[in-house]
Amino acid sequence: MIDPVPSKKSFSTNILDWYDLHARSLPWRSPPGVRPDPYHVWLSEIMLQQTTVATVGPYFEKFLKAWPTVHHMASAPLDDILTAWAGLGYYARARNLHKCAVVVSRDFGGVFPDDLPSLLSLPGIGPYTAAAIAAIAFDRSSTVVDGNIERIISRLYRINTPLPAAKKEITKKAAALTPEKRAGDYAQALMDIGAVICTPRRPNCGTCPAAHACAAFAKGDMEKYPVKAPKKVKPTRRALVFWLQLPDGRVLLRRRAETGLLGGMMEFPSTDWVEEAVEIEAALDSFFADERREFFGEITAGDLVRHTFTHFHLELQPVVVHVDEPGRPDLADGLWVRPADFGNYALPTLMTKVVRAVTDR
DNA sequence: AACGCGGGGTC
DNA sequence: GACCCAGCGTT
Structure with a gap:
């Protein structure tokens, strides 16, 4: 009964x-x-x-x-x-x-x-x-x-x-x-x-x-059951993410802001994450406006990285830039790290995906 | 009350 | 793709 x-x-x-x-x-x-x-x-x-x-x-x-x-x-x-x-x-x-x-x-x-x-x-x-x-x-x-x-x-x-x-x-x-x-x-x-x-x-x-x-x-x-309120659709944001590498193999990491998305975690520098399409040449010129690009070597692309957060999708286009010492960008909070040492840093899954996309496993 | 906040498993 | 998961803090 x-x-x-x-x-x-x-x-x-x-x-x-x-x-x-x-x-x-x-x-x-x-x-x-x-x-x-x-x-x-x-x-x-x-x-x-x-x-x-x-x-x-x-x-x-x-x-x-x-x-x-x-x-x-x-x-x-x-x-x-x-x-x-x-x-x-x-x-x-x-x-x-x-x-x-x-x-x-x-x-x-x-x-x-x-x-x-x-x-x-x-x-x-x-x-x-x-x-x-x-x-x-x-x-x-x-x-x-x-x-x-x-x-x-x-x-x-x-x-x-x-x-x-x-x-x-x-x-x-x-x-x-x-x-x-x-x-x-x-x-x-x-x-x-x-x-x-x-x-x-x-x-x-x-x-x-x-x-x-x-x-x-x-x-x-x-x-x-349970009955749930309808959910909102997730927009897609896009950006370039930079893998800047010195001749000795070290790659540039930096710490994100202490609060907000991935707060306090490490990241590879990227352009702003926006819903508009990203024009690669313009984004490069803008991001490296103050750098001495004559010391940049060949610039190549990695596989596109797709990742979904709670409220938006993200597509990151990795850009690999080999930099000679005089052209080394001077980013605030920047840290040059050997890829073999990435395990000692707070890299969120999104950034480990970037590592995979650039080093091709 | 609505929103921001990761990532993986599942269908 | 969308949904779900031993939710919390902020606005």
Whole structure:
């Protein structure tokens, strides 16, 4: 029989029983019923923001090895954190990770707080992460709502309000189901169910411990939920990116601005990223207007680099320029680095694509 | 409430 | 191609 308004106790008991049998083993996770290290929980939760479990795994291990405690991380230079974070994306997370480590180490004696308001006051910790840390690391009864749980709740109740407007209603429904005990295991159980059973497409309702309580399953329209607001189309921006190489083989890198897109990361210099077509000769003349181009050698092109960010597509045309010493451009924040040493720098994936396009693998 | 913010996996 | 992912901070 369908129970469209499940009681808190029967629902959460069902979920926890399922978790005891089917919990996934993950690097940051302790066995059901055992409290994990709050530092591990915090680190994994930050990395898992908008990032898949499979992607996070190796980064989590690498960070824990490099910085075993929050004190270690707090005393590291931000640049080391960014270098280790390179490739994981959303680099504000890495900057806030370091900020948060400093605050916890300095102001909290290295002990993570266990209450929602204190957690929410920390850099990089929002409503989801605060609730997750409180529940998972400290066994507090807090309501955790991530993308998985939004999907589960919106199907359980067939919520027709589109996200993100439905967020408040979903959180209220989720709170009414959250158990007093083992809220951390309960949250992780729902996230496992969201990842493995209650998937966006073709959910596996036959193995779902909540199917008996699910309105969408009863109706057979699971894939309609969650309802989402329409998305905007991404424009395409274009630019030239310069691979400037000295006779000794070193290539010019520079650091991007501390905030904004790829903030604090390293890059190869490029013209402005614009939606208009790029005229190569004019762009060269403009970018190198102050340089002594008589010391430039042959200029060649690399393969076009395509990359997609959250809100636009990018096409970078690599331009390889061999420069003799007297013609060396004098860029602010410029740094000449041997390609063999690129691994020691915070190069985002876009820039590693440029390396590939120029060095031809 | 809307927007800026990466990158990879999947269909 | 578009969608999704253990979201947060700013405006």
